[in-house]
Amino acid sequence: MTISGQEEPLVRVLYDESRRDLREPGRPRPVRLYVWEPRDPVAVPAPLVVISHGSGGSGSDMGWLVHPLVESGFRVAALDHHGNNFVDGYEPEGFLHVWEQPRDITFALDALAREQPLGPVGAAGFSMGGYTVAALAGARIDPQVLLGIAMGAAPMPALPEFPDALDALLKKYSELELLSALESAAADLSDPRIQAVFQVAPGIGRFLTPESLRTVRVPVEIRWAGADTISPYEEDTRPYLEHIPTADGCSAGPDVRHEDFIGPDPAAVRLRVGKEVTAFFVQHLA
Template sequence: MVVVSHGTGGSGGDMEWLAGPLRGAGFRVVALDHHGNNHVDGYEPEGFLHVWERPRDVTFVLDALDRERPLGPVGAAGFSLGGYTAAALVGARVVPEVLWAVLTGEVPLPETPEFPGLLEALRAKHPVDETSRRALDAAGADLSDPRVRAVFQVAPGVGGLVSPESLAAVRVPVDIRWGGADTIAPYGTDTRPYLENIPTASGRSAGPDVRHDDFFAAEPADPDVRFRVGGEAAAFFRRHLV
């Protein structure tokens, strides 16, 4: 089985470019909608900023499916914020102190076109006080799921918020693809921490002119890249799960 995690504000249905090749390779595929962070059910500020809840979504789904029948080896694949989600399932942990700096405004929050006024909306629901500071401790917890045996990341996000020490402890195979013209999840900020700190990681650029939105736009500059990367993901999981 391979579980697929969508990017910020997307949905499981948007990930057909990745799910399709995986199904074609014989995998059982589950593409979930992350609560509060998908355009099907609607947005909540926690869905965008409480990123550590996403790997818990996946574990919840795997628990439910495991009650139906044995899962066998599981892979996790994700795009953008889904790339972080997949990595968190094998041990990546965000640093609570960095998240706190974002919430207090000490570190600027990048613009989120899907949710204008995101930080203000979160503060309205959860005032920035000692209670919310303690709640962030959950962000640094170990959210790994031992059922996940391999990870494929596409243009992963949140790399700058993840502890290098947690990445150094990852032991399952990880493969990464990124766009050379990605300004949403730039290689240096978001991909490099995963690639350089995970000892089992390998990867390569999907192309020097590939942008972040080439993986979801209706009219991408490179219309073939998402399906090409989807095929590479299927080949990766065939090597490591079958």
């Protein structure tokens, strides 16, 4: 994808041998990686920002975050999270086993570090990707909350791209298998290489433990959508803002919707937030 004269990213699929493919259990988990190199690095090695997309999205569709960073001298890597991207299609685990997404980023960083030294590393994420990057800084899920949803004792949040995800998951796995998977939900997924985090309209905040959020020590900046009905402020942004000691942020606008951060056209709010993300990482990584 070329935007505003930007070069195409290097695209490749890596395979995590420690986890399985959701469609073919005998194969390793695929992690598609898009890497943009800066023409004029701000430093050598260039600081790296990893980007996590929202539910049903793709790293290839995050140009509004990618290109301001690349133009400012950052190296940028975006991912496709297996089972939760429009390139390969959807699987219920991709939407509900959200703790696998931070592991995708750590796996990708390990692979990139084997190829060349990494500069300072930051992480930015939209929607579910906002949870993903917070988990890399120490946020942890409360598995009891997820268990309540699985058992029908608590409401399932909206998943517009896969509204029947929970039913599909319950048909695919036995109760014992689901309970075993939930044991992984509360794991510490922090990555010490992450030095700063930017969340845009973050999701999953209602599922996180305040205790884990209080352990976050890296700078965290947040932008939320004032008219968001997918990841509402009270349920999904306030927990990050109130419990993370280093968190700061503001609304992207009272009339901004979650959907305004999605789509091919460069909406004004995306252009503005993309510049704010870049300024944040210039301050903390460059």
